[in-house]
Amino acid sequence: xxxxxxxxxxxxxxxxxxxxxxxxxxxxxxxxxxxxxxxxxxxxxxxxxxxxxxxxxxxxxxxxxxxxxxxxxxxxxxxxxxxxxxxxxxxxxxxxxxxxxxxxxxxxxxxxxxxxxxxxxxxxxxxxxxxxxxxxxxxxxxxxxxxxxxxxxxxxxxxxxxxxxxxxxxxxxxxxxxxxxxxxxxxxxxxxxxxxxxxxxxxxxxxxxxxxxxxxxxxxxxxxxxxxxxxxxxxxxxxxxxxxxxxxxxxxxxxxxxxxxxxxxxxxxxxxxxxxxxxxxxxxxxxxxxxxxxxxxxxxxxxxxxxxxxxxxxxxxxxxxxxxxxxxxxxxxxxxxxxxxxxxxxxxxxxxxxxxxxxxxxxxxxxxxxxxxxxxxxxxxxxxxxxxxxxxxxxxxxxxxxxxxxxxxxxxxxxxxxxxxxxxxxxxxxxxxxxxxxxxxxxxxxxxxxxxxxxxxxxxxxxxxxxxxxxxxxxxxxxxxxxxxxxxxxxxxxxxxxxxxxxxxxxxxxxxxxxxxxxxxxxxxxxxxxxxxxxxxxxxxxxxxxxxxxxxxxxxxxxxxxxxxxxxxxxxxxxxxxxxxxxxxxxxxxxxxxxxxxxxxxx
Numbered sequence: 001x002x003x004x005x006x007x008x009x010x011x012x013x014x015x016x017x018x019x020x021x022x023x024x025x026x027x028x029x030x031x032x033x034x035x036x037x038x039x040x041x042x043x044x045x046x047x048x049x050x051x052x053x054x055x056x057x058x059x060x061x062x063x064x065x066x067x068x069x070x071x072x073x074x075x076x077x078x079x080x081x082x083x084x085x086x087x088x089x090x091x092x093x094x095x096x097x098x099x100x101x102x103x104x105x106x107x108x109x110x111x112x113x114x115x116x117x118x119x120x121x122x123x124x125x126x127x128x129x130x131x132x133x134x135x136x137x138x139x140x141x142x143x144x145x146x147x148x149x150x151x152x153x154x155x156x157x158x159x160x161x162x163x164x165x166x167x168x169x170x171x172x173x174x175x176x177x178x179x180x181x182x183x184x185x186x187x188x189x190x191x192x193x194x195x196x197x198x199x200x201x202x203x204x205x206x207x208x209x210x211x212x213x214x215x216x217x218x219x220x221x222x223x224x225x226x227x228x229x230x231x232x233x234x235x236x237x238x239x240x241x242x243x244x245x246x247x248x249x250x251x252x253x254x255x256x257x258x259x260x261x262x263x264x265x266x267x268x269x270x271x272x273x274x275x276x277x278x279x280x281x282x283x284x285x286x287x288x289x290x291x292x293x294x295x296x297x298x299x300x301x302x303x304x305x306x307x308x309x310x311x312x313x314x315x316x317x318x319x320x321x322x323x324x325x326x327x328x329x330x331x332x333x334x335x336x337x338x339x340x341x342x343x344x345x346x347x348x349x350x351x352x353x354x355x356x357x358x359x360x361x362x363x364x365x366x367x368x369x370x371x372x373x374x375x376x377x378x379x380x381x382x383x384x385x386x387x388x389x390x391x392x393x394x395x396x397x398x399x400x401x402x403x404x405x406x407x408x409x410x411x412x413x414x415x416x417x418x419x420x421x422x423x424x425x426x427x428x429x430x431x432x433x434x435x436x437x438x439x440x441x442x443x444x445x446x447x448x449x450x451x452x453x454x455x456x457x458x459x460x461x462x463x464x465x466x467x468x469x470x471x472x473x474x475x476x477x478x479x480x481x482x483x484x485x486x487x488x489x490x491x492x493x494x495x496x497x498x499x500x501x502x503x504x505x506x507x508x509x510x511x512x513x514x515x516x517x518x519x520x521x522x523x524x525x526x527x528x529x530x531x532x533x534x535x536x537x538x539x540x541x542x543x544x545x546x547x548x549x550x551x552x553x554x555x556x557x558x559x560x561x562x563x564x565x566x567x568x569x570x571x572x573x574x575x576x577x578x579x580x581x582x583x584x585x586x587x588x589x590x591x592x593x594x595x596x597x598x599x600x601x602x603x
Contacts, residue, residue, distance in 0.1 A: 020078070021074070021077075021078040024070055024073055024074050024078060025074070025138065027070060028067065028070045028071070028074070028135055029135045029136075029138075029139075031063055031066060031067050031070070032067065032128070032131040032132040032134075032135045033132060033135075034063065035060070035063055035064070035067070035128035035131060035132065036128055036129060036131075036132035038060060038128065039124070039125040039128035039129050040168070040171075042125055043125055043171070043173065043209060044168065044171025044172065044173050044174055044209070045171060045172060045173065060124070061102060061124075062102075064098055064101075064102055064124070064127070064128075065098065065099060065102040067095075067098055067131060068094075068095045068096070068097070068098025068099040068102065069095065069099065070095070071091050071092070071094050071095025071098065072091075072092060072095035072096065072099065073095075074091055074095075075087075075088050075089075075091035075092040075095060076092070079091060094134075151578045151579075151581035154574065154578060155574050155578065155579075158192060158193070158221070158570070158573065158574065159570070161188075161192050161217070161220055161221070162185065162188050162189050162192045162193075162570070163185075163188075164188075165187075165188030165191065165192060165213065165217045166181070166184040166185040166187070166188040166189075167184075168188075168213050169184040169187055169188055169206070169210060169213055169214070170184045171209075173207060173209055174206060174207060174209050174210035174213060175205055175206055175207060175210055176204065176205055176206070176207060177205075179200060179205065180559075182559045182562055182563065183199050183200055183562075185566060186199050186562050186565070186566055187199065187200065187202075187214065188217060189566045189569050189570060190314075190548070190569060191214050191217035191218050191221060191312065191314065192217050192218075192220065192221035192573070193221055193467070193546050193569040193570060193572065193573035194218060194221045194222050194310045194311050194312040194313075194433070194465055194466070194467070194546055194573065195312070195313065195435065195467075195542075195543060195546040195547065195548045195569045195572075195573075196307075196312050196313025196314050196434070196435030196436075196546075196547065196548020196549075197435070197539075197542065197543060197548050197550055197554050197565065197569070198314070198548075198554065198555070199554055199555050199557075199562060200555070201318050202214060202314055202315065202316060203315070203316050203317055203318045204318060211303070211316055214314060215303055215306055215307070215314075218306055218307055218310050218312045218314060219306055219310065221310065221312075221573070222271070222306075222309065222310025222311070222312065222343070222465040223267065223268065223271050223310075223465070263351065266351055266354065267347050267351070270347075270350055270351070270354060271309070274309055274339070274342055274343075275305045275306050275309050275339075276305075278305035278308065278309060278335065278338075278339040279301040279302045279304075279305035279306075280301075281335040282300070282301040282304055282305055282332060282335050282336065283297055283298060283301035285329060285331040285332040285335055286300065286301065286326070286329070286332065290325070291317075291325055291326070299316065300316065300317070303315070303316050304316075304336060305339060307436075308336045308337075308339035308340050308343065308434065308436070309339045309340070309342060309343040309465065310343055310465045311340055311343045311344055311432075311433045311434045311435075311460060311464070311465045311466040311467075311546070312434075312435070312465075312548070313430070313434050313435020313436050313547065313548030313549070314435075314548075315436065320436055320437050320438070321333065321336065321436050321437060321438040322437055322438050322439060322440065327438055328419065330418060330419065330422040333422050333423075333426045333438055334422060334425070334426075336426075336436060337425060337426050337429040337430070340429050340430065340432065340434040340436070341392065341396070341429060341432075343460070343464060343465040343466065344392070344432055344433060344434075344459075344460030344461055344464050344465065344466040345388060345389070345392065345460075345461050345464060346388060346460070346461040346462050346463045346464035347463050347464065348382075348384060348385070348462070348463050349384070349385045349388050349389065349461065352380075352381060352382050352384075352385045353381075353385070355380070356380050356381055359380060383494070383496050384472070386494070387471075387472055387475055387493075388461045388462075388471055388472060390475075391461075391471035391472065391474065391475045392461065392471055395428075395432070395455065395458065395471065396425070396428050396429065398428075399424075399427065399428025399429075399431070399451065399455055400421075400424045400425050400427075400428040401424075402428075402447075402448070402451050403423070403424040403427040403428055403448060403451070404420060404421070404424040406445045406447045406448045406451070407423070407424070407427070407444070407445060407448055408420070409445075410443050410444060410445045410448070411423065411427075411439040411440060411443050411444060411448075412424070423438065423439065426438055427439065427448070427452075428455070430547075430549065431451075431452040431455035431456045431545075431547055431549060432455055432456075432458070432459060432460055432466065432468070432547075433456070433459045433460045433465075433466030433467045433468055433545055433546050433547050434466070434547065434548070435542070435547045435548020435549050436548075437549060441549065441550065441551055441552060442551070442552060449534070449538060449551075452538070452549065453537065453538060453541045456468065456541045456542055456544075456545035456547045456549070457469060457513070457517075457541055457544075457545055458470075458471060458474045458545075459471070459545045459546070459547075466546060467544070467545050467546030467547070467572040467573055467575075468544075468545040468546070468547075468572070469509050469510060469513050469576070470509070470575075472506075473505075473506040473509050473510065476491070476498060476502060476503055476506040477506055477507075477510060479491045479493060479498070480503060480506075491503065505577055508576065508577070508580065509575075509576040509577060512576040512579070512580070513544065513576055516544060516568065516571055516576075517540050517541060517544050517568070520540040520543070520544070520564050520565070520567070520568045521533075521536055521537050521540045523561075523564050524536050524539070524540065524557070524561045524564050524565075527557075527558055527560045527561050527564075528556075528557050528558055528561045531553055531556065531557075534551075535551045535553045536553070538550075538551050538553075539551070539553050539554060539557075539565065540565070540568055543565045543568035543569045543572060544568045544569070544571065544572040545572055546569060546572045546573050
């Protein structure tokens with residue numbers, strides 16, 4: 001009897017303990033949400049009539065102190081120090097930092113750092129936004145996963161970010177003068193879907209704060225909302241449910257959940273590493289010409305490195321890379337183009353290359369130390385990586401040679417050999433979902449426009465920052481034609497046989513993409529047909545491929561046509577298969593029957 005009472009009391013205490021932990025988490029989320037709202041008011045509205053920021057008020061500093069105290073309480077009393085040491089350390093350090101800085105009051109000086117870059121932010125606003133992101137990342141996805149499938153959750157998350165981005169861009173301090181709701185949503189969609197089509201000039205219409213919002217939307221859209229929140233959640237969440245891990249696995253297109261969190265960390269760290277290296281190369285390439293001060297060059301380098309790797313095509317210069325100060329800076333063009341290529345390869349390929357380089361480095365170290373002989377490991381470079389890299393290389397060579405041939409008397413007229421090669425390579429890369437232009441779009445030859453439409457339709461590679469039907473889809477379609485010509489029943493390449501499911505997906509993607517684009521062309525032609533069919537077709541392919549190149553038509557379109565382009569950009573970023581999966585019901589199991597097969601007359 002005594003043992004039973006002890007078990008009951010232990011259960012009650014455990015339940016109360018769990019309840020207190022949930023209460024602490026809820027209070028932290030509400031406080032950080034309040035701080036986030038106040039920070040947005042300070043940055044975008046300055047509602048305080050005295051001109052003093054809300055978060056500089058002593059009352060709101062107390063909210064930071066309470067946040068720090070709750071972090072310490074959560075780390076000490078509600079975190080398993082042995083099983084979740086990483087979570088304990090991060091929560092404890094952050095809580096201690098908030099408590100100490102409240103008494104030292106040196107956070108305001110942090111504004112000097114931000115002032116050197118985009119906008120004069122105090123440390124309070126930056127910290128408030130960061131804290132909310134961290135607490136938001138702790139939210140469990142189980143409830144959402146029970147209501148919607150992964151494809152639907154993926155589409156909903158992007159739609160929510162687009163809506164929030166549009167609202168932020170309409171803040172008074174985000175623009176030099178007000179923009180319409182349609183223009184704000186268009187810009188937000190273009191940024192989140194990493195397209196680059198613009199209806200207003202990013203350089204002159206948006207303030208430094210507005211440009212920072214655009215850049216943040218590009219970064220979020222490039223590596224994905226779920227990737228970012230899951231990454232932050234790793235360090236601040238005690239547990240990760242099996243359902244959540246399955247959700248992340250499906251999003252990253254992984255085969256298993258083993259090591260999924262390490263893969264997630266590698267994706268984010270590789271992204272930031274490439275963007276930092278790209279910014280350094282761009283900044284260094286600006287030295288011969290430059291855009292003015294060191295600060296101007298630094299802003300340009302960081303903005304274009306993120307925009308290029310995310311295949312966005314946004315620029316903080318009115319004339320994009322065709323600006324008179326940099327249009328002949330070929331080293332800069334090569335740096336931007338190579339960042340576009342890396343971003344378009346896809347995270348699975350980048351991770352595969354990273355693992356291969358890591359293995360080679362380990363072997364080289366062992367060889368130097370112990371003269372260990374090299375042992376070839378089969379399959380280190382996966383078949384998917386080989387197919388993507390080969391397809392990308394062929395498309396780049398095809399595009400470079402084509403533009404070198406067709407643009408000799410147009411955009412490349414009067415250039416030397418170095419200029420022509422740089423221009424041809426850049427023109428081949430940028431239609432592959434990037435959207436930067438270092439040439440006059442109105443001066444393009446008609447064959448070049450058609451080639452650009454084809455490259456925009458193909459796009460980047462799977463699970464990348466780019467759009468389009470993807471290089472692997474196009475490669476499978478070509479291989480399928482070769483298979484028919486050779487009279488084989490299966491697609492065979494390099495001693496591999498491509499699964500029938502992949503072939504069916506490629507066929508569905510091609511048909512659905514053409515249908516969606518032509519529907520958009522038809523709808524815009526009915527509304528704004530006066531601008532010509534070729535320009536409308538180009539604009540629709542650019543939107544669906546999330547490219548951003550334009551024949552100077554987008555700013556002239558009516559609101560109805562802009563909404564159609566918004567829809568095309570959104571579907572292009574989500575992908576045709578994601579759209580189909582979002583409409584499908586959960587599978588109930590394998591079909592236990594088959595109908596008789598029948599051949600149809602095709603030709």
